[in-house]
Amino acid sequence: MDILIVIEDNNGKVHRMGLESITAAQTMAKDRGFSIAALVMGSNADELATQVSNYDIGEVLKLEHDLLSSYSSDGYAEAVKQVVEKESPKYVFFGHTYQVRDYVPKISAKLMKPFLVDNVLMNSDGDDTVFTKQMFNAKLYSDMIAMDEGPLLISFQSAAYSSDNAASGSASVRDVNINLDSSMIKTQSEDPFQEESGGVDLTSAEIIVSVGRGIGKEENVPMAKDLAKAIGGELASSRPVVDAGWLSSTHQIGSSGQSVSPKMYLALGISGAIQHVVGMKGSKNIVAINKDPEAPIFEIADYGVVGDVLEIVPKLSEALE
Amino acid sequence: MKIAVLVKQVPGSDSPLPINSNQSWLDENGISYVMNECDNYALEEALQIKEENDDGEVVVISLGPDRVQKVIREGLAKGADRAIHIQMNSDSIADPLSLATLFADAIRDEKFDLIFSGLQSDDLGMGQTGIIIGEMLGMSTASLAMATELSEGIIKVKRELEAGFFQWVSMSLPASITIQSGLNIPRYPSLKGIMGAKKKEINIVTPGGHDVKQSAKKVYVPQSDKQTVMIEGSVDQIVDKLVEAFRNEIKVI
Numbered sequence: 001m002d003i004l005i006v007i008e009d010n011n012g013k014v015h016r017m018g019l020e021s022i023t024a025a026q027t028m029a030k031d032r033g034f035s036i037a038a039l040v041m042g043s044n045a046d047e048l049a050t051q052v053s054n055y056d057i058g059e060v061l062k063l064e065h066d067l068l069s070s071y072s073s074d075g076y077a078e079a080v081k082q083v084v085e086k087e088s089p090k091y092v093f094f095g096h097t098y099q100v101r102d103y104v105p106k107i108s109a110k111l112m113k114p115f116l117v118d119n120v121l122m123n124s125d126g127d128d129t130v131f132t133k134q135m136f137n138a139k140l141y142s143d144m145i146a147m148d149e150g151p152l153l154i155s156f157q158s159a160a161y162s163s164d165n166a167a168s169g170s171a172s173v174r175d176v177n178i179n180l181d182s183s184m185i186k187t188q189s190e191d192p193f194q195e196e197s198g199g200v201d202l203t204s205a206e207i208i209v210s211v212g213r214g215i216g217k218e219e220n221v222p223m224a225k226d227l228a229k230a231i232g233g234e235l236a237s238s239r240p241v242v243d244a245g246w247l248s249s250t251h252q253i254g255s256s257g258q259s260v261s262p263k264m265y266l267a268l269g270i271s272g273a274i275q276h277v278v279g280m281k282g283s284k285n286i287v288a289i290n291k292d293p294e295a296p297i298f299e300i301a302d303y304g305v306v307g308d309v310l311e312i313v314p315k316l317s318e319a320l321e
Numbered sequence: 322m323k324i325a326v327l328v329k330q331v332p333g334s335d336s337p338l339p340i341n342s343n344q345s346w347l348d349e350n351g352i353s354y355v356m357n358e359c360d361n362y363a364l365e366e367a368l369q370i371k372e373e374n375d376d377g378e379v380v381v382i383s384l385g386p387d388r389v390q391k392v393i394r395e396g397l398a399k400g401a402d403r404a405i406h407i408q409m410n411s412d413s414i415a416d417p418l419s420l421a422t423l424f425a426d427a428i429r430d431e432k433f434d435l436i437f438s439g440l441q442s443d444d445l446g447m448g449q450t451g452i453i454i455g456e457m458l459g460m461s462t463a464s465l466a467m468a469t470e471l472s473e474g475i476i477k478v479k480r481e482l483e484a485g486f487f488q489w490v491s492m493s494l495p496a497s498i499t500i501q502s503g504l505n506i507p508r509y510p511s512l513k514g515i516m517g518a519k520k521k522e523i524n525i526v527t528p529g530g531h532d533v534k535q536s537a538k539k540v541y542v543p544q545s546d547k548q549t550v551m552i553e554g555s556v557d558q559i560v561d562k563l564v565e566a567f568r569n570e571i572k573v574i
């Protein structure tokens with residue numbers, strides 16, 4: 001095969017971003033006349049293989065091994081490395097998940113092959129493909145090229161390609177084997193857990209007033225709280241506000257926090273980095289107030305105000321009361 | 322306990338980002354630089370481990386042109402013992418594999434017990450360098466650390482997972498761990514620290530050549546096809562128009 005997609009297990013289901021990479025692979029395959037295979041592994045490999053075989057890809061590679069029954073970066077990196085060496089694809093596709101961040105750089109080091117991460121787009125350029133990624137917290141884009149004949153490791157940002165566009169089909173399943181022993185796995189993992197939510201459930205809120213670092217300091221946070229109250233909404237925030245201890249982590253919206261889709265999301269002094277945006281871009285109406293006219297948040301906002309939140313917010317609360 | 326902290330100098334979040342004339346990278350003039358945000362947390366974590374264990378050494382390491390000595394001095398002022406500056410004139414290397422090779426070569430003989438680095442840089446956002454270095458030096462690795470606990474040659478790391486989940490992972494030293502923002506409260510340098518930093522050693526390393534495996538071909542401002550209604554005017558006018566939109570268009574009041 002030319003493209004190998006590595007599918008991630010999300011509690012027995014194909015991770016949403018795995019489906020998105022199927023669409024990405026199909027797009028490239030069509031453009032460049034490539035063949036596709038998908039790799040599933042771990043304790044749910046059977047289940048995943050069945051799900052993935054319903055897509056238009058050449059074949060599904062199924063890898064079962066005791067040491068892969070739960071995730072470890074060493075085990076997964078070694079396993080994928082061996083499969084890549086055996087199958088020699090031109091490209092290896094991943095969704096840019098937290099797990100992929102954790103183990104794929106190790107494959108890059110083992111194979112000395114580049115890992116082009118977190119791409120939002122790809123375009124053919126003759127016999128080559130140019131991959132586009134965000135840089136400087138989404139303020140700029142950069143077209144990246146690999147200077148290596150491959151296999152190239154490529155990951156895609158969440159929603160770069162839509163899983164709705166993945167063409168269905170029926171693929172055959174083939175078993176693959178690797179050599180793995182427990183001495184190769186240097187880490188021991190406990191079960192995943194969630195921290196106390198403290199009763200803040202933002203997912204059902206109709207209106208969310210969300211504060212970012214642009215609020216400046218802790219003493220200004222009540223200003224946003226007042227606005228939330230005046231408009232009958234819930235208060236939320238971006239990560240730096242939580243990191244600084246101005247609000248508890250249960251307020252955080254984004255890839256590491258809650259995902260919300262209220263009727264209105266009012267972003268106050270939030271730049272619009274992807275890890276925040278993935279948690280709120282499904283909002284029906286996004287209203288952004290930011291002093292920087294080039295802030296990436298305006299790219300997804302329905303309504304935008306270029307201005308100072310410290311001036312606008314108190315007056316807005318007043319007007320609403 | 323010998324801990325390396327990798328710090329990167331990056332454009333600050335308020336800095337202009339002027340693109341150079343051939344669109345290959347930024348025009349460095351006019352950029353204001355700061356220490357990469359999560360590297361600052363990585364440094365704090367290392368300093369706390371050193372203080373709790375009452376022995377050990379924290380070494381800050383940065384790669385880049387001479388200007389990166391500013392973040393190196395900042396690290397020394399906060400309490401790092403010494404520094405290594407891997408001198409590179411070009412700032413535009415967007416290739417984690419070659420950068421990691423330079424780091425690994427420069428520090429291999431130091432035999433660090435721990436390497437802490439930020440989980441990704443605010444400029445390139447590659448998020449790989451610390452892990453690749455760890456792998457190259459045969460260390461255990463873990464990413465996205467939100468807490469660390471150290472005892473008897475084992476480090477336990479609370480890893481951040483997606484959607485508010487966490488997981489504890491333990492591994493033996495040596496280990497290279499990438500640090501997520503928010504796991505501690507980074508200190509400010511004291512006046513005494515700032516004075517003392519001037520006397521601390523910065524070992525300058527000039528690396529040889531390196532293979533480049535990926536590079537930026539063109540850098541540009543993204544175009545959006547979203548139609549955003551921009552609300553303009555004086556503060557009072559903006560407030561009136563917002564209330565109007567809330568009431569009649571978005572219909573939330």
Ligand SMILES: Cc1cc2nc3c(=O)[nH]c(=O)nc-3n(C[C@H](O)[C@H](O)[C@H](O)COP(=O)(O)OP(=O)(O)OC[C@H]3O[C@@H](n4cnc5c(N)ncnc54)[C@H](O)[C@@H]3O)c2cc1C
Pocket residue numbers: 137211212213214215216237238239240241252253254255256257268269270271272273274275276279289290291292295307308309310334440441
């Ligand atoms: C693995 C990973 C996971 C992450 N998870 C999350 C997550 O779950 N949630 C999250 O939010 N982030 C997350 N982040 C961090 C994310 O990348 C951004 O750093 C973060 O979202 C930025 O927050 P911000 O917009 O509040 O701050 P900044 O990016 O610093 O933006 C502040 C904005 O405020 C504006 N501003 C400043 N002053 C004013 C003023 N007076 N009036 C109006 N505007 C003003 C500025 O123009 C700027 O646009 C994660 C990062 C990584 C790498």
